[in-house]
Amino acid sequence: MSDTHDYDLVVVGGGPAGSSAAYAASKNGLKVAMIEKEESIAESVRTSGVTWIQNIKEFGIPDDCYNPVKNFVFYSPNNKVSIGDTVARSAVLDVRKTYRWLATQAEEEGTETFVDTFVKDVIKDESGKIIGVKATRYEKNIEFYGKVIIDASGFQSTVAKSMGLVKQWERFGAGAEYEAKVEHVQSDTWWLMVGQRYSPAGYAWIFPLGNNIARIGVGIGKPDSSVDPIARLKELIKNKEGPIADLGKIEPIEFHYGLIPNDGLSRKTVYDNLILVGDSAGQANPLVLEGIRYAIKFGRIAGEVAAKAIKSNDTSEKKLSEYEENWKKAIESKIKSAGKVQDRWIGLTDEDWDKELDIISELKPEEFLDFIKADFGLSNMLKLATSHPKLAVRQLFSMVKKAGKKE
Ligand SMILES: Cc1cc2nc3c(=O)[nH]c(=O)nc-3n(C[C@H](O)[C@H](O)[C@H](O)COP(=O)(O)OP(=O)(O)OC[C@H]3O[C@@H](n4cnc5c(N)ncnc54)[C@H](O)[C@@H]3O)c2cc1C
Numbered sequence: 001m002s003d004t005h006d007y008d009l010v011v012v013g014g015g016p017a018g019s020s021a022a023y024a025a026s027k028n029g030l031k032v033a034m035i036e037k038e039e040s041i042a043e044s045v046r047t048s049g050v051t052w053i054q055n056i057k058e059f060g061i062p063d064d065c066y067n068p069v070k071n072f073v074f075y076s077p078n079n080k081v082s083i084g085d086t087v088a089r090s091a092v093l094d095v096r097k098t099y100r101w102l103a104t105q106a107e108e109e110g111t112e113t114f115v116d117t118f119v120k121d122v123i124k125d126e127s128g129k130i131i132g133v134k135a136t137r138y139e140k141n142i143e144f145y146g147k148v149i150i151d152a153s154g155f156q157s158t159v160a161k162s163m164g165l166v167k168q169w170e171r172f173g174a175g176a177e178y179e180a181k182v183e184h185v186q187s188d189t190w191w192l193m194v195g196q197r198y199s200p201a202g203y204a205w206i207f208p209l210g211n212n213i214a215r216i217g218v219g220i221g222k223p224d225s226s227v228d229p230i231a232r233l234k235e236l237i238k239n240k241e242g243p244i245a246d247l248g249k250i251e252p253i254e255f256h257y258g259l260i261p262n263d264g265l266s267r268k269t270v271y272d273n274l275i276l277v278g279d280s281a282g283q284a285n286p287l288v289l290e291g292i293r294y295a296i297k298f299g300r301i302a303g304e305v306a307a308k309a310i311k312s313n314d315t316s317e318k319k320l321s322e323y324e325e326n327w328k329k330a331i332e333s334k335i336k337s338a339g340k341v342q343d344r345w346i347g348l349t350d351e352d353w354d355k356e357l358d359i360i361s362e363l364k365p366e367e368f369l370d371f372i373k374a375d376f377g378l379s380n381m382l383k384l385a386t387s388h389p390k391l392a393v394r395q396l397f398s399m400v401k402k403a404g405k406k407e
Contacts, residue, residue, distance in 0.1 A: 002134070002140075002141040002142060002143045003140065003141070003142045003143070004142075004143045004145065005033060005142065005143070005144050005145065006145045006146075007030075007031050007032060007033040007112075007144060007145065007146045008025070008030040008031045008032065008146060008147050008148070008310050009021075009022075009025045009030045009031070009032045009033070009146050009147070009148050009149075009150065009303075009306050009307075009310065010032075010033050010035065010132065010133060010144045010145070010146035010148075010149045010150070011025075011032060011033065011034040011035065011111075011149075011150045011152055012035050012119045012133060012149065012150065012151055012152060012153045012158060012159050013034075013035070013036065013151070013152035013153040013154055013158075013278075013280070014034055014035070014036030014038075014041045014042075014099075014103055014113060014115070015042075015099065015152060015154055015278060015279075015295065016098075016099060016102055016278065016292050016295040016296050016299065017152035017154075017277045017278025017279070017280070017295035017296070017298070017299040017302075018034055018036070018150070018152030018153075018277075018278070018299065019034065019041070019099065019102035019103040019105070019106050019299070020102060020106075020295065020296045020297075020299030020300045020303065021150045021152055021275075021277055021299040021300065021302045021303040021306070022034040022103075022106035022111040022113075022303065023102070023105045023106035023109055023111065023299075023300065023303065024299070024300040024301070024302070024303025024304045024307070025111075025303035025304070025306050025307050026106055026109035026110040026111045026303075027109045027303075028303070028304060028307035028308075029307065029311075030303075030306070030307050030310060031110070032106070032110065032111040032112065033111070033112050033113075033114060033144055033146070034103070034106060034111050034112070034113045034114070035114045035117045035119055035133070035135060035144065036113065036114065036115045036116075036117065037116070037117065037118040037119070038115065038116070039115055039116050040100075040115055041099055041100050041103040041113070041115065042095060042096040042099035042100055044256075045095045045096060045179075045254070045256045046154075046256060046257065046258030046259075047095055047256070047258060047292065048092070048175070048177060048205065048207050048215050048217055048256075049066075049092050049093035049094070049095040049098070049207070049215070049292070050069075050090060050091070050092055050093075050190070050207055050288070050290060051066075051090070051091055051093060051290065051292050051293050052089060052090055052091070052293065052369070052373060053066075053068060053088060053089055053090065053091050054089070055293040055296075055297070056091060058297075059293075059296050059297075061093075061098055061101065062101060064094075064097070065093060065094050065097045065098040065101060066091040066092060066093045066094060066098070067091060067092045067094075067187060067208060067209050067210040068088030068090070068091050068188065069088055069090040069091060069092060069188055069189065069190050069207075069208065070084065070085040070086070070087060070088040070089065070090070070188050070189075070365075071083070071084045071085065071186070071188055071189035071190075072084075072085075072090075072189070072190060072192070072365075072368065072369075073189060073190070073191045073192070073243065074191075074192050074193075074194065074357055074360060075191065075192070075193040075194070075195075075198075075242045075243060076193075076194050076195045076350065076353035076354045076356070076357045077195040077196075077197060077350040077353065077354065078350070078354045079353070079354040079357040079358070080357070081357045081358075081360055081361040083360075083361075083363070083365050083368050084365065085365035085366075085369075086365075088188065089365070089366070089369050090190070090369065092190070092207045092208060092209050092215070093292070094209065102296070114135075114137065114142075116137055116138065117135045117136070117137040117142065118135055118136050118137070119133045119134070119135045119153070119158050119159065120134055120135060120136060120162075121133065121134040121162050122134070122149075122159060122162040122163055123143060123145065124163075129271075129272045129273050130149050130159070130163060130271070130272075130273050130274050131145055131146070131273065132144050132145035132146055132149070133149060133159065146273075147273065147310045147315050148273050148274070148275065148306040148309060148310060148315050148320070149273060149274050149275075150274075150275045150276075150277060150302055150303075150306065151274065151275070151276045151277070151280045152277050152278050152280060152295075152299065152302075153280055154278060154279040154280060155169065155172070155258070155259045155260065155261060155279050155280075156280075157276065157279075157280040159274065159276075159280075160267075160274070160276055160280065163271075163274070165268075165271065166267060166276075169259075169261040169262070169263050169282070170223070170263055171221070171222065171223070171224075171261075171262045171263045172221075172222050172259050172260060172261050172262050172263070173202060173219045173220065173221055173222070173259065173260045173262050173289045174219070174220055174222055174229050174257075174258075174259050175202075175217055175218065175219035175220070175229055175256075175257070175258055175259075175260070175289075176217060176218055176229040176230040176232075176233045176255070176256070176257050177205075177215050177216060177217025177218070177233065177255075177256045177257075178215070178216050178217070178233070178237070178250070178252040178253075178254070178255055178256075179209070179213065179214075179215050179252070179253050179254040179255075179256065180213070180214060180215075180216060180250045180251055180252045180253055181212055181213055181250075181251040181253060182212055182213070182214050182247040182248060182249070182250050182251075183212070183247060183248025183249045184212075184246060184247060184248045185206070185208050185212060185213075185214045185247055186208065187208045187209075187210045187211075188208070189208065190205065190206060190207050190208065191205060191206040191242075191243045192204075192205055192288075193205065193241070193242050193243070194345075194348075194353050194356075195350045195353045196349075196350055197241060197350075198218065198232075198236065198241065198242070199218050199219060199220050199225075199227075199229075199232065200220065200224075200225040200227050201220055201221035201224035201225040201346050202218070202219040202220045202221050202225075202289075203218075203219060203288075204216075204217065204218045204219075204232075204233075204236060204241075204242075205217050205218075205219075206243060206244065206247070213253070214247065215256070216233070216236075216237065216244060216247070216250070217229075217233060217256070218232045218233045218236065219260075219289060220232065221262065221346060224346055229257075230257070237250060260279060260284055260289045260291060261279055261282040261284060262284065262286055262289060262342075263282055264282070264286070264335065264336070264339050265282055265283070265328070265331075265332055265335055265336075266282060267281055267282050268324075269281040269323070269324050269327075270317050270320040270321050270323055270324045271317050271320075272315065272316050272317045273315045274320075275302045275305070275306060275320055275323055277295065277298050277299050277302045278291065278294070278295035278298070278299060279291055279295070281298070281327075283295065283298055283327065283331070285334075285335065285338055285373065285374045286335065286338050286339050286342040286374075287338045287341060287342055287345075287371075287372050287373075287374050288372050290373075294327075294331065297327075297330075298323075298326075298327045298330075301323055301326050301327065302323050305320060305322050305323040305326075306320070306323075308322075331374075334374045334375065334376055335374060337374065337376050337400045338374035338376075340399055340400065341396075341399070341400060344399065355392070358392070359390070359392045359393050359396055362388065362390050362393050363393075367384065376400050384397040385397035385398045385400070
C-alpha cells in the first residue's frame with residue numbers, strides 16, 4: 001500500500017534549483033511538494049560555494065550567508081598572477097546556510113518539504129507522459145502526483161533517467177575538498193592552482209570563508225584524466241604544494257565530494273509535464289564549473305513557467321518550452337564560448353600554463369571576472385579581441401568571439 005499525495009507541482013531535489021523552483025511556483029499560487037532524499041536540506045555539501053556578489057544581491061541572499069572576496073591569485077607551476085580589486089565582486093557561500101535559506105523562502109510561500117524521502121521511480125499515464133513519482137520514506141511507499149514534475153535532482157537526473165530520456169553524463173568534473181581551520185589565510189583572497197601537479201584536467205583551489213576557515217580542494221575532469229581527486233587532494237596537502245604551504249597548520253572540519261556535469265548544454269530540458277533544471281539540465285559554466293547561480297536563476301524561471309502552464313491547463317512540452325527558450329537565450333552562446341576556452345585549457349602543458357598566466361595578468365579585475373564567469377560581452381570584453389595591445393590577449397578573445405557567434 002502506498003500513501004498518495006496530490007499537488008500541482010512536484011519538485012524532486014531540495015538543492016538550489018529545487019528550492020528556487022518551489023519558491024517561485026508557490027509564490028505564484030501553486031500547491032507544491034519538494035522532495036529531498038537527505039535527512040535535512042544541505043545535510044551533505046557537494047560544492048565549494050563560490051559565486052558572484054551581483055547575483056547574490058539579485059537573489060536577495062542575506063549578508064550573513066557569504067564571505068566577500070576581492071583578490072584573485074592564480075598559480076601555475078612556475079608563474080603566479082595576482083589580481084586585486086577595490087571592491088568585492090566574488091564571494092564564498094556558507095553553503096548550508098544559503099541552501100537552507102532558499103528552502104525556507106519556498107516554505108514561507110507554502111511549499112511542503114518532504115525530507116528523508118527518496119524518489120525511486122516515475123508514474124506515467126497511459127500515453128507515457130509523467131504524472132508523478134514514487135518515493136520511499138521511513139520504509140513506506142508514497143506516491144506524489146503532479147500536473148508538472150520538476151527534475152532538480154542534480155547530477156543524477158533521477159526523474160529524467162527513470163523516464164528513459166537521458167543517460168549518465170559522459171563528461172563531468174569530480175571534486176574533493178576539505179573545509180578546514182587553518183593558521184593563516186587572507187579572508188578576502190582566493191587562490192586557483194593550475195598545471196599537471198595540481199590537477200591534470202582541472203584546477204585546485206583555496207577559498208576562504210572568514211574566521212581562519214578555508215575550503216581546500218581539487219577538481220579533475222572525467223574522462224580526460226583518471227586521477228582520483230581525493231588522492232590528489234591528500235598529496236597536495238601532505239606536500240604543502242604552492243600556496244597551501246602558506247596556510248600553516250590545517251585541521252579538517254568537514255570533507256566534501258561531488259560531481260558536476262560538463263557536457264555543454266547538450267540536453268533537452270522540457271517534455272510534456274516535465275522540466276529539468278540546474279545540474280540535472282547541465283546548466284554549468286565550464287570554465288570554473290560553477291552552477292549555483294544558474295540553478296537559482298533558472299529554478300525560479302522553471303517555477304514561474306510551470307505556474308503559468310498549470311493555470312492555463314496546458315502543461316505540454318510546447319507550453320513549457322518558454323523556460324528552455326529563456327535560459328538558452330541567457331547563456332547558450334556564453335557557454336559555447338566558455339567551452340572553447342576550456343578545450344584550450346585542458347590541452348595546456350605546464351609551460352603553456354606559465355604563459356597563459358601572463359595573458360591573464362593583462363586583464364583588469366572586472367575583465368578577469370567576466371572572463372571566468374563566462375559573461376563574455378560584458379565590460380566590452382569582446383573589444384579586447386581587436387583593441388588590446390598584446391597579441392596573445394587579442395588571440396584569446398578572438399577565439400571567444402568566434403565561438404560565441406550563432407551558427
Ligand atoms: C566539487 C564541486 C565544487 C563546486 N563548486 C562550485 C562553486 O564553487 N560554485 C558554484 O556555483 N558551483 C559549484 N559547483 C556546482 C554546484 O554545486 C552545482 O551546479 C549546484 O549545486 C547545482 O544545484 P542543483 O540544485 O541543480 O543540484 P544539487 O545541489 O546537487 O541538488 C540536488 C538535490 O537533489 C537531491 N536528490 C538527488 N536524488 C534524489 C532522489 N532520488 N530523491 C530525492 N532527492 C534527491 C540531492 O540530495 C540534492 O539535495 C561545484 C560542484 C562540485 C561537484
